[in-house]
Amino acid sequence: MAAENDKLRATPLAIAATCFFALAISVYLIKQLFAKSKRRKPCYLIAEFKPQYNFKRVLADNSYSQFKHLKLHEADSVAEEEELNLHPYKVEISSLMKNANVGILELFDGYEKWSMGMGGEYVWVEAEEQLRELVADLSNEEVFAVDTEQHGLRSFLGFTALIQISTMSKDYLIDTIVLHDVMGLLRPVFANPAICKVFHGAHNDILWLQRDFHIYVVNLFDTAKACDILSKPHKSLAYLLETYCGVATNKLLQREDWRQRPLSEEMIQYARVDAHYLLYIAYCLCLELKQLENENSSPGDKFHFILEASRRSNATCLQLFAKDIESCTGELAASSIISRCLNDPGNISPSLYDEKFQELVRRLCVWRDLMARLHDESLRFVLSDNAIIALAAKIPTTETNIYSSMLEADSDVESVTMVPLQTPSPVVCSHLDDLFCLLRGKITKLDDILQMCIREHLGQGGSCPLSAYNYALLSKTTLGTGNRITPNHNGFRASKQVAKMASRQLFVQKFSCKSPVYHNCKIYASDGRLLCYCDQRKLQWYLNRDLAKLVEGDPLSIMLLFEPKGRPEDEDNDFYIQKKKNICVGCGEGNHYLRYRIIPSCYRIHFPEHLKSHRSHDIVLLCVDCHEIAHSAAEKYKKHVAAEFGIPLFIRRVADLDKTQNTPISLPASCEEIGVSPLQLRIAAMALLRHGPQMPSQRREELTQTVMTYYGGREITNEDLEKALLVGMSPHERRRFEKKRGYTFKHFRKSNNPIDAEEDIGGRPPVTIQNASPDEDEEDSLRTKATDAYQQDDDTILEDAKITAPCSIDTDDSLSDTKIVSGIGSISISSNDDTSGSGNLSNGTIHPSDEKETLLKNDSKMSLLGHGPHGKQVVEYLLKEHGEDGVREFCQRWRHVFVEALHPRFLPGGWDVKHSGKRDFGEFSVYKPTTIASAAIAG
Numbered sequence: 001m002a003a004e005n006d007k008l009r010a011t012p013l014a015i016a017a018t019c020f021f022a023l024a025i026s027v028y029l030i031k032q033l034f035a036k037s038k039r040r041k042p043c044y045l046i047a048e049f050k051p052q053y054n055f056k057r058v059l060a061d062n063s064y065s066q067f068k069h070l071k072l073h074e075a076d077s078v079a080e081e082e083e084l085n086l087h088p089y090k091v092e093i094s095s096l097m098k099n100a101n102v103g104i105l106e107l108f109d110g111y112e113k114w115s116m117g118m119g120g121e122y123v124w125v126e127a128e129e130q131l132r133e134l135v136a137d138l139s140n141e142e143v144f145a146v147d148t149e150q151h152g153l154r155s156f157l158g159f160t161a162l163i164q165i166s167t168m169s170k171d172y173l174i175d176t177i178v179l180h181d182v183m184g185l186l187r188p189v190f191a192n193p194a195i196c197k198v199f200h201g202a203h204n205d206i207l208w209l210q211r212d213f214h215i216y217v218v219n220l221f222d223t224a225k226a227c228d229i230l231s232k233p234h235k236s237l238a239y240l241l242e243t244y245c246g247v248a249t250n251k252l253l254q255r256e257d258w259r260q261r262p263l264s265e266e267m268i269q270y271a272r273v274d275a276h277y278l279l280y281i282a283y284c285l286c287l288e289l290k291q292l293e294n295e296n297s298s299p300g301d302k303f304h305f306i307l308e309a310s311r312r313s314n315a316t317c318l319q320l321f322a323k324d325i326e327s328c329t330g331e332l333a334a335s336s337i338i339s340r341c342l343n344d345p346g347n348i349s350p351s352l353y354d355e356k357f358q359e360l361v362r363r364l365c366v367w368r369d370l371m372a373r374l375h376d377e378s379l380r381f382v383l384s385d386n387a388i389i390a391l392a393a394k395i396p397t398t399e400t401n402i403y404s405s406m407l408e409a410d411s412d413v414e415s416v417t418m419v420p421l422q423t424p425s426p427v428v429c430s431h432l433d434d435l436f437c438l439l440r441g442k443i444t445k446l447d448d449i450l451q452m453c454i455r456e457h458l459g460q461g462g463s464c465p466l467s468a469y470n471y472a473l474l475s476k477t478t479l480g481t482g483n484r485i486t487p488n489h490n491g492f493r494a495s496k497q498v499a500k501m502a503s504r505q506l507f508v509q510k511f512s513c514k515s516p517v518y519h520n521c522k523i524y525a526s527d528g529r530l531l532c533y534c535d536q537r538k539l540q541w542y543l544n545r546d547l548a549k550l551v552e553g554d555p556l557s558i559m560l561l562f563e564p565k566g567r568p569e570d571e572d573n574d575f576y577i578q579k580k581k582n583i584c585v586g587c588g589e590g591n592h593y594l595r596y597r598i599i600p601s602c603y604r605i606h607f608p609e610h611l612k613s614h615r616s617h618d619i620v621l622l623c624v625d626c627h628e629i630a631h632s633a634a635e636k637y638k639k640h641v642a643a644e645f646g647i648p649l650f651i652r653r654v655a656d657l658d659k660t661q662n663t664p665i666s667l668p669a670s671c672e673e674i675g676v677s678p679l680q681l682r683i684a685a686m687a688l689l690r691h692g693p694q695m696p697s698q699r700r701e702e703l704t705q706t707v708m709t710y711y712g713g714r715e716i717t718n719e720d721l722e723k724a725l726l727v728g729m730s731p732h733e734r735r736r737f738e739k740k741r742g743y744t745f746k747h748f749r750k751s752n753n754p755i756d757a758e759e760d761i762g763g764r765p766p767v768t769i770q771n772a773s774p775d776e777d778e779e780d781s782l783r784t785k786a787t788d789a790y791q792q793d794d795d796t797i798l799e800d801a802k803i804t805a806p807c808s809i810d811t812d813d814s815l816s817d818t819k820i821v822s823g824i825g826s827i828s829i830s831s832n833d834d835t836s837g838s839g840n841l842s843n844g845t846i847h848p849s850d851e852k853e854t855l856l857k858n859d860s861k862m863s864l865l866g867h868g869p870h871g872k873q874v875v876e877y878l879l880k881e882h883g884e885d886g887v888r889e890f891c892q893r894w895r896h897v898f899v900e901a902l903h904p905r906f907l908p909g910g911w912d913v914k915h916s917g918k919r920d921f922g923e924f925s926v927y928k929p930t931t932i933a934s935a936a937i938a939g
């Protein structure tokens with residue numbers, strides 16, 4: 001009965017609850033539905049076709065990474081890759097400028113025979129076959145005229161829509177939209193120095209041809225340059241056409257939409273005229289230049305005006321197309337808009353001066369910039385400057401208000417093109433949610449705007465179509481954010497972050513180890529016990545000398561035919577007999593990795609020899625992201641060490657007050673927290689070395705900051721820059737790189753501390769200190785008879801040992817290949833390079849270090865590597881106060897720093913912060929202190 005009552009009472013409750021839940025669920029579902037339908041607002045591009053979407057080869061995409069120029073020779077090192085982003089025809093053009101073609105007048109021989117008018121037919125080139133025929137025709141010409149038409153409104157960077165080429169007999173109009181992907185066929189004729197190309201005002205055309213087709217003009221005659229020399233009252237093509245040919249042209253047609261097909265008769269006529277008369281005009285101008293020459297120079301001192309015109313023309317050809325990469329997306333536009341407002345006397349609205357207004361302008365500019373890149377539209381197509389001002393001043397928050405603000409702002413603006421400008425643009429209409437978000441201040445950090453846009457619009461299930469133009473923006477972003485470890489984003493300026501992401505993939509492809517570091521080949525003792533893992537080269541060394549036999553094929557394994565002196569396990573060194581994975585020890589990333597030295601080389605290089613033998617334990621593989629984190633933590637800890645021991649990281653001394661401002665460039669406050677990716681580092685260093693002196697100072701400053709940050713905030717020298725190029729390379733790669741840069745290694749070896757040899761001498765057979773991979777010293781642990789054998793047939797050891805002679809000059813970083821040769825000073829690795837590498841950043845500022853300073857004081861080029869005497873002094877202090885245990889404890893600290901910073905999850909088994917594998921050394925081992933001492937004496 002009581003139970004029944006309960007039931008009765010329970011029923012209405014249950015019903016109420018059920019109803020409530022049903023209601024809640026339906027409200028939720030309806031909300032979801034709305035949210036979805038709202039988010040699903042389709043991007044206008046889904047329903048719109050843009051001709052550039054048919055291009056398969058897009059050389060200049062809309063990402064923040066720099067344009068890559070044509071490479072005529074495959075670079076085989078990464079750094080060279082960077083280096084080669086230079087003009088591929090620099091040599092040819094420079095030589096033309098030196099020995100310019102004075103015979104240009106002769107090219108026009110028989111011009112009277114041309115029919116000057118345009119009565120003849122023109123050839124519309126729209127098939128690849130036709131283009132090939134054209135190339136064949138042009139190859140037989142000595143001179144032809146060129147002009148291009150561009151489309152800019154519905155494209156972020158613009159693209160070439162038409163190329164007009166005229167020979168003395170024919171006019172060609174090339175449909176560069178349908179032929180976009182095969183336009184490279186024209187590259188040889190344009191680059192042929194034996195064929196003169198006549199342009200009028202070639203400046204932009206030169207860059208556009210590079211941008212779209214990697215076409216480079218070699219041997220140019222620019223009629224506008226001739227006008228300059230002749231001091232013509234006007235130098236527009238319209239003027240020349242009028243004056244020399246009696247032809248009127250309507251330059252308004254420039255602004256037509258050159259994408260349209262078929263072109264109107266009027267446009268075809270305009271386009272033909274632009275190229276057709278150029279040869280004749282060039283001929284006339286050359287005659288005048290010749291005339292001027294005769295009038296103006298005495299027989300003994302002839303000034304070649306034609307030559308000068310040709311020289312100035314070819315100077316234009318040396319330009320290189322480059323994307324404008326702002327340090328902060330939209331920054332330039334924003335500041336120009338803001339200053340325009342502030343300077344406009346018509347602006348009485350006080351709101352224009354306030355922070356909030358300016359902040360909104362910046363936000364809108366970032367958004368506009370990114371949306372233009374994503375949709376491949378020009379900025380003005382997405383949102384006009386006036387609309388930005390109106391939005392930032394009025395802060396409308398409803399759709400109607402937003403639209404009316406924009407319409408009002410754009411009402412009195414005359415379109416710069418004939419293509420009708422839509423206000424509000426389809427970009428705004430289909431992505432109005434973004435604007436709500438920005439105007440309501442929901443997202444304020446500029447960086448977040450970028451992240452949000454890329455994620456929402458291009459990410460999985462994003463609202464906008466992916467294309468060749470925006471793909472790089474996405475793929476690089478995903479890489480950046482998909483990673484386990486994301487460095488602290490605060491303090492990064494927007495585009496820096498994106499640029500960083502954009503270049504990461506490039507880095508991974510090109511800068512990381514090219515092949516597995518660990519081959520995991522095995523060496524067995526004759527009794528079948530595993531001695532160690534090593535790389536193939538080492539196996540080969542034993543095999544070649546019949547010291548071992550092959551026992552397994554995969555992985556390659558050998559068995560020694562002699563009895564090694566010791567076994568790893570005898571010494572509690574299990575670490576050395578395990579297989580090592582080719583993955584980042586931090587996060588397990590297996591696709592790329594670089595070497596990372598846990599104990600900074602600036603200390604390690606000063607350790608007593610026998611404490612240095614545990615390389616493979618303390619050199620690990622890290623992916624780019626983990627490398628950055630670990631390095632940054634190490635730099636920070638160096639400062640801690642400096643403070644603790646009272647040994648400053650570096651001493652700054654101003655050698656020449658006139659030459660240098662001795663105030664160190666201040667670092668952004670955030671630099672302590674953020675590291676510098678090895679990629680950023682290398683790119684910055686390479687750019688500074690190559691183009692430092694020519695660079696705009698702001699850019700130079702920025703890049704310098706990057707490198708300084710990497711070096712823990714200290715001032716940097718050219719050597720530091722050079723050293724930066726080597727970060728993460730294997731000794732082998734470094735050697736190759738340096739060879740490329742023009743100095744040989746052997747040269748340095750003699751003058752080096754043997755410690756360097758440990759890191760640097762590689763590629764040679766095993767058993768001694770030679771190291772080609774982190775596991776190299778495992779080999780040493782064998783301390784086999786083979787060592788002796790090897791040492792006897794190679795005198796290198798002796799050579800290395802000589803280095804320890806007391807007069808040797810030590811350096812603080814074994815990572816770098818020491819460049820100090822007594823009395824000679826530092827040798828610049830870019831010394832064989834004509835233009836660059838000489839930009840001495842810290843000109844006059846040197847980092848003195850004990851005796852070296854006095855020794856080489858007078859050499860202005862002298863600049864010591866790394867942290868000057870810091871590393872050496874710290875190690876000396878440790879040894880003095882605590883002996884070798886002090887050094888061991890010091891190593892443990894560094895391992896601890898490494899572990900704390902990275903929490904590495906993939907360290908090989910047996911890796912231990914306390915690792916100290918005591919090892920004694922074979923009689924001839926280079927690690928054996930007596931060996932070194934006696935060798936030194938012998939030397």
Ligand code: AMP
Nearest residue numbers: 147148149150151152254255258274416
């Ligand atoms: P032109 O060789 O003078 O016909 O100009 C080549 C291309 O430059 C044109 O197709 C336009 O895309 C661009 N251009 C030159 N001047 C202007 C202008 N005043 N306004 C817009 N576009 C221009």
Ligand code: MN
Nearest residue numbers: 147148149274
């Ligand atoms: Mn033109």
Ligand code: ZN
Nearest residue numbers: 043044463464
């Ligand atoms: Zn879209």
